[in-house]
Amino acid sequence: MNHNSTPRPATARGQRTRQRLVEAAEAVFGRKGFERASISDITQQAGVALGTFYVYFPDKQALLVEVVDGLGARLRAELARAIAGRTDRLEVEREGFRAFFAFTARHRLLYRVVRQSEFVDEACFRRYYRSFAAPYARALAAAQRSGQVRRLDPEVLAYALMGITDFLGMRYVLWGRKRDMAAVLDAAVELVRHGMAAPAGGGRPGPAPRRARRRTA
Amino acid sequence: MNHNSTPRPATARGQRTRQRLVEAAEAVFGRKGFERASISDITQQAGVALGTFYVYFPDKQALLVEVVDGLGARLRAELARAIAGRTDRLEVEREGFRAFFAFTARHRLLYRVVRQSEFVDEACFRRYYRSFAAPYARALAAAQRSGQVRRLDPEVLAYALMGITDFLGMRYVLWGRKRDMAAVLDAAVELVRHGMAAPAGGGRPGPAPRRARRRTA
Amino acid sequence: MNHNSTPRPATARGQRTRQRLVEAAEAVFGRKGFERASISDITQQAGVALGTFYVYFPDKQALLVEVVDGLGARLRAELARAIAGRTDRLEVEREGFRAFFAFTARHRLLYRVVRQSEFVDEACFRRYYRSFAAPYARALAAAQRSGQVRRLDPEVLAYALMGITDFLGMRYVLWGRKRDMAAVLDAAVELVRHGMAAPAGGGRPGPAPRRARRRTA
Amino acid sequence: MNHNSTPRPATARGQRTRQRLVEAAEAVFGRKGFERASISDITQQAGVALGTFYVYFPDKQALLVEVVDGLGARLRAELARAIAGRTDRLEVEREGFRAFFAFTARHRLLYRVVRQSEFVDEACFRRYYRSFAAPYARALAAAQRSGQVRRLDPEVLAYALMGITDFLGMRYVLWGRKRDMAAVLDAAVELVRHGMAAPAGGGRPGPAPRRARRRTA
DNA sequence: CATGAATGAGATTTCATTCAT
DNA sequence: AATGAATGAAATCTCATTCAT
Numbered sequence A, B, C, D: 001m002n003h004n005s006t007p008r009p010a011t012a013r014g015q016r017t018r019q020r021l022v023e024a025a026e027a028v029f030g031r032k033g034f035e036r037a038s039i040s041d042i043t044q045q046a047g048v049a050l051g052t053f054y055v056y057f058p059d060k061q062a063l064l065v066e067v068v069d070g071l072g073a074r075l076r077a078e079l080a081r082a083i084a085g086r087t088d089r090l091e092v093e094r095e096g097f098r099a100f101f102a103f104t105a106r107h108r109l110l111y112r113v114v115r116q117s118e119f120v121d122e123a124c125f126r127r128y129y130r131s132f133a134a135p136y137a138r139a140l141a142a143a144q145r146s147g148q149v150r151r152l153d154p155e156v157l158a159y160a161l162m163g164i165t166d167f168l169g170m171r172y173v174l175w176g177r178k179r180d181m182a183a184v185l186d187a188a189v190e191l192v193r194h195g196m197a198a199p200a201g202g203g204r205p206g207p208a209p210r211r212a213r214r215r216t217a
Numbered sequence E: 001c002a003t004g005a006a007t008g009a010g011a012t013t014t015c016a017t018t019c020a021t
Numbered sequence F: 001a002a003t004g005a006a007t008g009a010a011a012t013c014t015c016a017t018t019c020a021t
Helices: A012-032 A039-046 A050-056 A060-083 A089-106 A110-120 A122-145 A154-175 A181-194 B012-032 B039-046 B050-056 B060-083 B089-106 B108-119 B122-145 B154-175 B181-194 C012-032 C039-046 C050-056 C060-083 C089-106 C110-117 C122-145 C154-175 C181-194 D012-032 D039-046 D050-056 D060-083 D089-106 D108-119 D122-145 D154-175 D181-194
Strands: none
Touching: A012 A039, A012 A050, A012 A060, A012 A110, A039 A050, A060 A089, A060 A110, A060 A122, A089 A110, A089 A122, A089 A154, A089 A181, A110 A122, A110 A154, A110 B108, A122 A154, A122 B154, A154 A181, A154 B122, A154 B154, A154 B181, A181 B154, B012 B039, B012 B050, B012 B060, B012 B108, B039 B050, B039 B060, B060 B089, B060 B108, B060 B122, B089 B108, B089 B122, B089 B154, B089 B181, B108 B122, B108 B154, B122 B154, B154 B181, C012 C039, C012 C050, C012 C060, C012 C110, C039 C050, C060 C089, C060 C110, C060 C122, C089 C110, C089 C122, C089 C154, C089 C181, C110 C122, C110 C154, C110 D108, C122 C154, C122 D154, C154 C181, C154 D122, C154 D154, C154 D181, C181 D154, D012 D039, D012 D050, D012 D060, D012 D108, D039 D050, D060 D089, D060 D108, D060 D122, D089 D108, D089 D122, D089 D154, D089 D181, D108 D122, D108 D154, D122 D154, D154 D181
């Protein structure tokens, strides 16, 4: 599943140069956007000459694909680490959300880079989301079989949960600094656990929405 | 630089020309994407000379902003029409989802246009989502006060619900033709209503995920 | 000697509009330079519509010519007023210098407008300077005949004196605010009167350069 | 915006190309004027592709500045050569005038280039004149201390002398072919030496203005 | 491997001028 | 007389890509 056409560099020096370019591209694509980022921006950021780019990549698009695929892989690894060993599905959801927000906070450009790919290489863009959705749906299906999770189409459920995470990350990690992420996390998990319908007998004015118990940043 | 340098046209003829440009831009941006669409593409589509563009807009970006704002206004109007007169909050959610999917299906290209704006005029992009989130959160808060909706931070709830809709629209309206939207709608509403936790006593292998009762396309 | 081709407007309203355009052009040409000033800049400054320009002038160049000719005429009139009735040639020089500096201070854009014409209509540019030089040279020749002025080619003398005035105006009226113009005037007149050779017997360190007796700005 | 965005070329080939562009610009700016000269004119004259221009200069303005600065440096060098070794101040003035006229005659078009800079980069324009005025004034001050020159503010004197040269150059080198430059030179030097006041006892009709003894072209 | 000069197609943008009203 | 919409030629500037070293 190698989606670009240039072979891996033969020498260790080449490996390093290539890596520098990928990292530079992540920063530059995130900052300026794909179209506005020039190859020259990237090579300057990487500290190599312009022509060096074409030693490693056939064109700008290939580099974006590599960056997006790489970001996806890293995020998947981080999520796997966060939920490793847990069996309670709602625990898993909570820790998955938390890990995603943390990753987003550390890589604030992630969204922009991934989203750019929609207009450059749609296959890459879809692959990104599918690479999360597929195992997610499988895990949800397993949890349904074990009776932990309501019987809904697992793929629909997976995309719905990803949508929640994505939008809350955008709104509260990327845009907002005003709000305690722990409260957002609690609210999201509560929604996911119980749905938005008020608990039975809840017609009378209840207490104010639960505020976060400070747990983590 | 000057955000108000092009005044509204003084004559009816000017109004018409301007409108032609906006409509042409919707088509061209949707078809080619913002960056790949040239001013010349737009003026050709509109049937006017290249220079005419600059009579009405300072640059391509200004036109994108106008298109995105207009699109948001139309979608908001459609949503308002869809839920008009309904009082049951979960009915409102269902009809809102349905209307959103229908709108998306009719303007599949414009989904892309909105997303492109993130890299062109981020304020416009955020404004787009906020213009939905703000009234959404207010409506949810009202439904909480009337005891229909669980007490969660209304804005968080609004963004979570928008995330669900957005991702399901992307996955099943834009990408997938394979699946019956009614089933997706049902699953989403069920999730929203009850959450994902299995109903009490649901340990035994239940029936397969519910398939949609055919209602709408 | 009408150097442009459009006839005078027939109505009083037309006269006024035309005059507004000339005045606007003076300001705009001075501020932005001829090439960077657009017809639209001028008509906006004048408060008329774009098309109105072509009612009165065949093109931008004709307007510059009119502005330059007009400025020359006004300056000549002012100089004539300043020296009227004086017979002592050095008095005349002093008052001429003074009037020029005063005019320049009031019309700081004069230089820029006149100088622009060199690249637009060289005939106009030369005419500007010749219209000063010719009577100047005649007056100097007369003063030579009456024994007031050293016998040098009067035209050379005229251009030399104009050069002095022009450069001192540029340096001290346009660029510099640090210096008292009266001192500059005194120094210029002293140079013109006696030349720069030190007075006989002036080998020893003389007094510091004469400072201006405050007379006028 | 970035005034240093184009670094010096790294290779000898680059140096040569850059130099070719500067020389082409001198020719083209002189021939057509700054505004009427297009980048394409310059690159064609230099025999390189259009895009090559932007490898070495951020815009046309930067090239003009380079041309003007270079021109000033060359003229200063020529003046320095012309007066080297002379101690008599009036000899220095005469030789300076002569060198200036000769330079102007050889680079008649570049006179225009310098003047254009006023409307493109005023700092450059002022720098041009100041770079002559400052050492000129210092030299005059020294000559005053040694008793050769009348005590007048040296900077005023410098600008006055530059004005004389400039206007005589314009009138007799650029415009006029009718007159022998040696006569102009003589008259200028005589004015500078003695001033315009008639010598004592000069009331009677003297001889006609001295005609040039043929010395130089 | 690495370099950076060179290219030229293509995009944006400006604006003098025309013209129907 | 006055208007302002419309034009399209021409200019500037960008940049992915090639290539000789």
